[in-house]
Amino acid sequence: MESFREIGARLSNWNRWGPDDERGTVNHITPEAVVAAARLVRTGRVFDLGIPFASDGPQPGGARINPVHLMRDTGANQDFPGGFHFADDYIFMPLQCASQWDSLAHVFYDGLLYNGYPASEVGPRGAGRLAIDKLGKGITGRGVLLDVARLKGVEWLERGYVITPADLDEAAVRQGVTVGRGDILLIRTGWRRVFTTTGDSRRFMDGEPGIGLQCAEWLYEREVAALCSDNWAIEALPGEPDEKFAVHCVLIRDMGMPLGEILDFEELAEDCAADGVYEFFFSGPPIKFANAVGSPVNPLAVK
Amino acid sequence: MESFREIGARLSNWNRWGPDDERGTVNHITPEAVVAAARLVRTGRVFDLGIPFASDGPQPGGARINPVHLMRDTGANQDFPGGFHFADDYIFMPLQCASQWDSLAHVFYDGLLYNGYPASEVGPRGAGRLAIDKLGKGITGRGVLLDVARLKGVEWLERGYVITPADLDEAAVRQGVTVGRGDILLIRTGWRRVFTTTGDSRRFMDGEPGIGLQCAEWLYEREVAALCSDNWAIEALPGEPDEKFAVHCVLIRDMGMPLGEILDFEELAEDCAADGVYEFFFSGPPIKFANAVGSPVNPLAVK
């Protein structure tokens, strides 16, 4: 069986967009693709795919916590001329605690980041290369939802279920949609519902359904620009034995594909099922945190 | 002379969208307006209007600081099966330290928030009403840039310069654009350049050019949905004598208009001047921070 390193080498996009590239597969989105994507806006319905950022979010604690929101001012004890009062607030949070983009500096192996940058580019002061602000103009273009949970007729796919290329093909055929160059692909596993229906952050974070390594080639061939999911780590967990996050390794480090995680496709999926239209204009700009390896996001899908 | 309270009472949108409304002038954006806005995408050029979020940002310290970005993991000291390494990071910051939306809970006077909610809705735990996540699906639609600095032929308008309705009209005429219902209006003062050319955060934050109270009526009549600027507080500062942030009071608390501040219109303005097109598709979703009075943002303008 082919190792993830072999797969990664085969699907590598290093140098495809030059030795200084820091945008990876987002380069697949051409201006023409953006224009075509805007033409998909036909009814003006807007769907926000970000989950709430709150203390009761999906992080059970540990390496990542839920956001801590604190007020610096509430308007109390203020006495400005004219009567003006203001409120102001602070946030402390992991950049990947809720709806998020993984930057291309988030994952690496064998001492090299995407495009061959040395791992030393990531250090205590952050990422010198491939930081999330390099994707500041993105990620916007044609979005396509593949609703695998609906395809299988389940509330959610089971923990550890490995989504295959056949699943994606079948969903696309059933939905009457194709996935192609420059698309932002949204895969719905239903896993978001585990958290919204049970409120159990430990269960939500203890494994998940998701794509397997075989899907990497499927994404590569179609020249997908970015991949999003309603689980927390894109890939099936537990995954391959004796390996950790092999799909991340190939997608981020070899292919240079940004990953959007912990998104909410529920309302959008209902709408797509109702009107049979699974394509839309997608706009998911990261906040331009300098040297950061991730960013919170609230992507919009506009139909 | 009419007081800001009188102006606010005259331009009030309270109850216009019902007693439970928490979206204010964003209600001006209809689905039809979103469809029409998408038709403005003609070349596929994307402009990101958010500034970098970094320790050398525009906050000189005090009530608000620049973001503090800290790495939780760099990939060092990791030994996972297969060779996977990952980096992870945290942020601590005021929600209004750089490019930002002011929520409708940000400002109030006389004990009442927008739509008549009591000021007690804002407390130590945040905003029970009018928090920024209520605008999660927005703010997206037609964007229009009025480049007042260019109109006046200056690098930037002077500190304290009060932009008038006549200025806005003149800019619109000169640019061949009209501002109407549901538009997201971007007013360029050039003030962003004070920071980018001098790096002097104290100077940037010590006053600014911006609109005066008279513009509130202009915005009200045109049914503008949201207002953005490249300064840090929309309104001219120092402003009216003996009053503090009177424009904020009227726009946010009486009219219910979200304000976008500390944005960067430089690249967009160059492009608009070059092709003479000052309208575009605008997408600026806030991050859905629960109970928060503001949000960082990186809006996209797509032409």
Add this chain to the structure above:
Amino acid sequence: MESFREIGARLSNWNRWGPDDERGTVNHITPEAVVAAARLVRTGRVFDLGIPFASDGPQPGGARINPVHLMRDTGANQDFPGGFHFADDYIFMPLQCASQWDSLAHVFYDGLLYNGYPASEVGPRGAGRLAIDKLGKGITGRGVLLDVARLKGVEWLERGYVITPADLDEAAVRQGVTVGRGDILLIRTGWRRVFTTTGDSRRFMDGEPGIGLQCAEWLYEREVAALCSDNWAIEALPGEPDEKFAVHCVLIRDMGMPLGEILDFEELAEDCAADGVYEFFFSGPPIKFANAVGSPVNPLAVK
């Protein structure tokens, strides 16, 4: 039955040390008492009563979280002349998440703080009066441990067990020690062990054994300077029906007594049991956080 308000009024120390006092019962510690306390150092054994400040601490999440410790520098990616490397770190935490002093601004009722200061002294920017830095020179003097868990022959007193004045008297007699003016009293409930033996933060924080309202008078009569415990809130919880933290109300707001919580008396208690000496020199200075209502602490007991 006497209400906590009546008890508080009877035991009030307001104005006892003048209208501007912000130190409360710490005033009971005279220079002579400090000298006498130092004479208790006979063997040079030092006991640290603070618990570790770590991500696996006793906070289960919610209003208070465990400390989040992040490295700003690890020495990686540094290249200074001579070969110097340094590490540096940040902390984000509630000031009362682990071993802590409650300042006299921490609790109030009926619109008034200790010594009659209005509750408005505490606002979004912190405490204008009675902040923890007002106790910067304290809290140091004679410490006395009353080991109620040992008296009762249990690992720990049960959740909700109300320690009575009789318990305190009995422990003092059994231990051969008296409690008097200016003493810092440490009451051992054993509750710390619930966390150290089970690691169950929810159980640790869901109620506790502790003193009841009757002990307030006992403390008042003896002119105790400060009270410390190995539970998280001094008082028995659940406590009096239909009242919340009545003991805090009386001790902090009426008597002006700082409270030390989530301390670890295990090693000290073993030593005291072994040599029969339950008095020692106590040194527990708060960190001088301006306007803060609490402080982390690591008190030392020196025998």
Add this chain to the structure above:
Amino acid sequence: MESFREIGARLSNWNRWGPDDERGTVNHITPEAVVAAARLVRTGRVFDLGIPFASDGPQPGGARINPVHLMRDTGANQDFPGGFHFADDYIFMPLQCASQWDSLAHVFYDGLLYNGYPASEVGPRGAGRLAIDKLGKGITGRGVLLDVARLKGVEWLERGYVITPADLDEAAVRQGVTVGRGDILLIRTGWRRVFTTTGDSRRFMDGEPGIGLQCAEWLYEREVAALCSDNWAIEALPGEPDEKFAVHCVLIRDMGMPLGEILDFEELAEDCAADGVYEFFFSGPPIKFANAVGSPVNPLAVK
């Protein structure tokens, strides 16, 4: 001239207290020394040597900022049975932003920490060895103040002034005090006054007077347990040409001596000058932050 590496090798305490030691020169403090130190308490006067922790502290921004103190609760919007109200707060800060202990993991060179531990013990998750909590029972014992600024008759020693062994000897003779085994030595440079009189954090942090490398041997010979100063980095800055923080390298990494910085000796120094007594009981326990390389502190000197 001897390099700092040669000096460090000559003064090394590695293995002096065994291969697992993490306390360094604090081992010089014997129980007998603690008893003797307590005997120095003669009048009961207490001096707190920590500076205020506040937003207007000595950090001008950059790698370290001043503490950010935020209220989680102020008592507003609370309605508990009985009338109880409480305030609660959070802090975000560098562990070395104000009065602080440097742990023995703070500085290293040539890939090794104190006692020969590999530098890899310090990583993104903190210090596996030599963290500040290893000094939890310390640092307490006999304190001695050497007031070099007073010796020289100046408000403060000049930036870059190198304190020599002769200066220390002369101060000791003039003051009639000796420095010996297990002492916590406080060296007063007056530099604290630069900040308190000018409020200029940039000036305070841009260099300082302090000890030179020659003093390392002086401290080694006397078996000093810990060193404190009222400057921000113990050593003269700018220091040796072409080297960075050579004194830190020798004291922390070779000798294993914890350093206390940004302390305030003003009130204590006045008192010592008045009564001619420059020795006292010193109690400066760090907060036990797990894996941390520093800790805020508010040491007490008791005379």
